[in-house]
Amino acid sequence: MAIMATVRVERTDDGFIATNERGASVAVGSSDQDGVFSPVELLLAALGGCEIVTIEPLTAKRGHHLVKLAVRVDAEKVAPTKLGPITTTYEIELPPGDDKAAEVFESVAHRVHENHCTVGRALREGTETLQILPPR
16 A cells, blocks of 8 residues: 655644645644644544545535535544544535535535545544654
C-alpha cells in the first residue's frame, strides 16, 4: 500500500505546528490555549472537512449548487482519554426554485458519510495506529 498522507508535527519556539507536504500548517496545543487547535479539535475538523469537501462537488456535479453548506462537528467525552459519539450536524440553504436540491444533498451526504469519507471510516472501523521510536 502507498502512503496516502503525511503530516509532521513539531515543537517550535512558539508552540507546536502541524505541517503537510504542500506547506500548509496549523498551530496545535492544549484545549486551554487561545489561537490553536487541540488534537481532538483537529480530529473533528478532519471528519467535518472530509465529509464537506466530498459532498459539495458531488452535489454540484448533479446540478445543485447549495447557497450555504456548513457542518458542525461535536464530540462527547466519555472518559478522560476516550471520546464517545461524534456527531456531524449540517446547515444548508437550498437554491431558490430547486425542488430536488434537498433530496440530492441528503442522498449524497448519506453515501459520503457511510462509504466515501476516509476519516469517518477510519474512526468507525478502528484503524490500527503504530508508533516507531528512535533506536537507543
